[in-house]
Structure formats: structure tokens, C-alpha cells
Amino acid sequence: MKLLKRYKNKIIPIILLLILFLIVLIYLCNDSINSVANIIIISFILSYLISPARDFIEYRFKIKKTTASLLIIIGILSLIITCVVIIIPELVKEVSNIGVIFDNIAEFLDSISGRFKMINFPALNSIYNEILEKGNIIFLNFSKSIINNFILITENIISCAILPVVVYxxxxxxxxxxxxxxxILPxxxxxxxxxxxxxxDKVLGRYIASQIFLSVIIGCMTFILLIIFKVKFPVWIxxxxxxxxxxxxFGPIFGGIPAVIVAFLDSPIKAFWVACGIFIIQQIEGNILSPKITGDSTDxxxxVIIILLxxxxxxxxxIGMVLAVPIGVVIKVLYDDINYYLF
Known part of the structure; x- marks a missing residue:
């Protein structure tokens, strides 16, 4: 008994680590536990993201936390329903026109093939056929992805219904x-x-808020650019x-490519001007907005950030690229605080 008391401070952390390891192992190996844990994890992340809005409502209107939480949940659900009613039909309409893009690509490649008489060059003709085949595969995979995602959402409709309750x-x-x-801790x-x-919480909260705000600004600027040049699928892009x-x-580069490709299908000149517009937006984001809004939140x-990505x-x-930097921020704060407080 005396021996147990003597080594109590060492035994408890070991037991906690073993329990944590067992929980992770069960999470990875058991699908039922995995699905339940995912609901809890997603609900925790969502509640963490919207807790500043709840705090603002609670402080601004001098109401209880439960009332503020209920109001924020109702507000978000109302926003989602509004988006479904107004935006989703437009997105479905645009998706139905995706086939037109692939037809335009095929016509463009056919014109290139005829102009340069690729049939006389077996190597070029082989590359041309390979491009067409890859294009068809991409279109089929895209269609399957939409169907699979729709089925997945339908299958997990109960989980989606539970999420707001757990978040609340x-x-x-x-x-x-x-x-x-x-x-649990000593x-x-x-x-x-x-x-x-x-x-x-302070560092991560600042980083998340700055990135969301920055993304909203970039999305609005991109939408205005696409509307000005009448590029198809402005909402999607x-x-x-x-x-x-x-x-x-990497994000601004990946995000700009679809806009240029879709514009190119209408006109190479349009693609050029859209590319210039996207480049200007990226420069504004990288050199003006990001340093001012994000600041030194990651420090x-x-x-290091590129390696994390x-x-x-x-x-x-x-998902890994989205979570990489926040996880890196958490690890860095842990390292700095442990160094400061313990050493």
C-alpha cells in the first residue's frame, strides 16, 4: 500500500496513456465505435468554431448561454435551409451542364488534331487518344463521386440530424x-x-477566425471576377x-486553376484575363490581406508549414492539409508552454 502511494504520480499517467491508446485502437478497428466517435469529434469541432458567435450573442443581448446556443443553432440551420432552397437548384443546374464542358474539350482537341494532321504522326495520335480516354474517365469518376456522395449523405441522414443536438x-x-x-488529472x-x-485556445481561435474571414473575402472577390468576365459556374468555382x-x-494555386480552365473553354483571351484577375487576387491575398488579417497567428x-501540408x-x-497547420499550431503552443512552465 505504501509502495502504491509512493509511485501514485507515476502510475496514474501510465494508466491514462494506456486508456488513451486503447480508445484509439478501438476507434480504428471498430466501425460502430468509429461512427459514434466521428459524430462526437465533428460536433466538438463545430461547437468550438461557433462558440465565439454564441459568446457574442450571450454578451450582447444579456441572455442565458442555453438561449444563446439555441439561437445560434436555429440561425445556422435556417441559413443551411436557405442555401439548399436558393443555391442548390442553381448548383444542380450548373452540374447538369458539366457534360457540355467535356464536349467542348473533345471538339477543341478534334480541331487541334485536324489542324496539325496528327493522324500522320502515330506518337501524337496516341497521346491524343490517351487524353480523350483520360477525359472520359475523369467525367465518369466525377459522376460516380456525385452519386456516391448523395448516397452517403442519405445513409447518414440520422447522424446529420443528431449533429445539431450534440453541438447544442x-x-x-x-x-x-x-x-x-x-x-482526472492530479x-x-x-x-x-x-x-x-x-x-x-487563444492562438488556435485567432488562426481559425482569420482563415475563415480571409476565405470569405477571397470567395467574394473571385465571384465578382467571374461575373464580370461571364465565366460559367461562378458559384461553384x-x-x-x-x-x-x-x-x-497551395490553396490559392489549386483554387485558381478551375476558373482558368473553364474560361479557356469559352475563349483563350477570356482565360488570359481571368488568369490575370486570379493572379491579382492572389497577390492581394498573399501580400496585403493575409499578413494583415492572419498576422503572426501561427508564428x-x-x-515548417509546407512540410506540415x-x-x-x-x-x-x-482534410489532412486543412487540419495540418492547426495541429501544428497546437503542437507548437504545447512545446513553448512546456518549455516555459516546466523548464
Missing amino acids: YFLCDGEKIYNKILL TEKRALTKRILNDI SLLNAILNIIPY MHPI LIGDKFGGF
Whole structure:
């Protein structure tokens, strides 16, 4: 018994690490646990993202946290329903015209083939046929992806319905849950843990807010550019550019390519001017908006960010690239705080 008390501070962390390892193992191996855990994780992330809006409503209108949480959930659901009613039909209409783009590509390639008489050059003719085949494969994969995503959303409709409820409880009782989890730790470690978590919350909150604000601005600027030059699918391309802009460095490049390609199908001159417009937007974002809005929220060297993005892409694709920098920010704050408080 004396021996147990003596090594209590060492045994508890080991037990906690073993429990954490077991939870991760079960999450990876059991599909049922995986789906439940995903709902909790997604709900936590969403509640964390919208908690500043809840705090603002609570403070501004002097109402209870439960009322503010309910209002923010109702507001977001209303916004989603409005988008579904107004925007989705337009997006469906634009998607139905995707086949026209591929027809234009085929016609363009046919004209190039006829102009340069590629049939007389077996190597060029082979490349031409390969391009057509790859184009058909891309179109088929795109169609399958839309169908599969629709089926996936239909299959997970119950999970989607549960999400707002779980988010609501996280918004209302997040602080209570946070304090209960802290009780697991030894008393002398709780104050330090709170301090470190508060530091993470400040830095991560600033980074997320700045990136969302920046993405909204870039999406609006892209939409205006596409409307001016009458480029097809302005809503799709603007949304894509805004979402991809969340990824530092690579996002603006990935987001600008679809706009130029779609404009090129109408006219090479139009593609040139759209490319110039996208380049100007990227310069404004990279040299003016990003430094002012994002500032030094990450305080990491660009090489470190690029490495994080490459690792994120390797392990999680697009989602991995989106999460790579926030995870890097958390690790950096942990490292700095542990160095400061413990050493």
C-alpha cells in the first residue's frame, strides 16, 4: 500500500496513456465505435468554431448561454435551409451542364488534331487518344463521386440530424465537461493544464477566425471576377476557391486553376484575363490581406508549414492539409508552454 502511494504520480499517467491508446485502437478497428466517435469529434469541432458567435450573442443581448446556443443553432440551420432552397437548384443546374464542358474539350482537341494532321504522326495520335480516354474517365469518376456522395449523405441522414443536438449540448455544457475531464488529472497539474489549454485556445481561435474571414473575402472577390468576365459556374468555382484558400500557399494555386480552365473553354483571351484577375487576387491575398488579417497567428516558418501540408496531404488528403497547420499550431503552443512552465 505504501509502495502504491509512493509511485501514485507515476502510475496514474501510465494508466491514462494506456486508456488513451486503447480508445484509439478501438476507434480504428471498430466501425460502430468509429461512427459514434466521428459524430462526437465533428460536433466538438463545430461547437468550438461557433462558440465565439454564441459568446457574442450571450454578451450582447444579456441572455442565458442555453438561449444563446439555441439561437445560434436555429440561425445556422435556417441559413443551411436557405442555401439548399436558393443555391442548390442553381448548383444542380450548373452540374447538369458539366457534360457540355467535356464536349467542348473533345471538339477543341478534334480541331487541334485536324489542324496539325496528327493522324500522320502515330506518337501524337496516341497521346491524343490517351487524353480523350483520360477525359472520359475523369467525367465518369466525377459522376460516380456525385452519386456516391448523395448516397452517403442519405445513409447518414440520422447522424446529420443528431449533429445539431450534440453541438447544442457542447455549446451549453462544454465548460462543465471540460472541468469534469480536468478532475482526472492530479490537483497540482490542473492549473498548469488550464493555462496551457487557454493558450492553445487563444492562438488556435485567432488562426481559425482569420482563415475563415480571409476565405470569405477571397470567395467574394473571385465571384465578382467571374461575373464580370461571364465565366460559367461562378458559384461553384468561387466556393471551391474560398474553401481551398484555407490551405496556405497551395490553396490559392489549386483554387485558381478551375476558373482558368473553364474560361479557356469559352475563349483563350477570356482565360488570359481571368488568369490575370486570379493572379491579382492572389497577390492581394498573399501580400496585403493575409499578413494583415492572419498576422503572426501561427508564428511558424514557411518551410515548417509546407512540410506540415505535405504530411497532411500524405495521410489525410484535402482534410489532412486543412487540419495540418492547426495541429501544428497546437503542437507548437504545447512545446513553448512546456518549455516555459516546466523548464
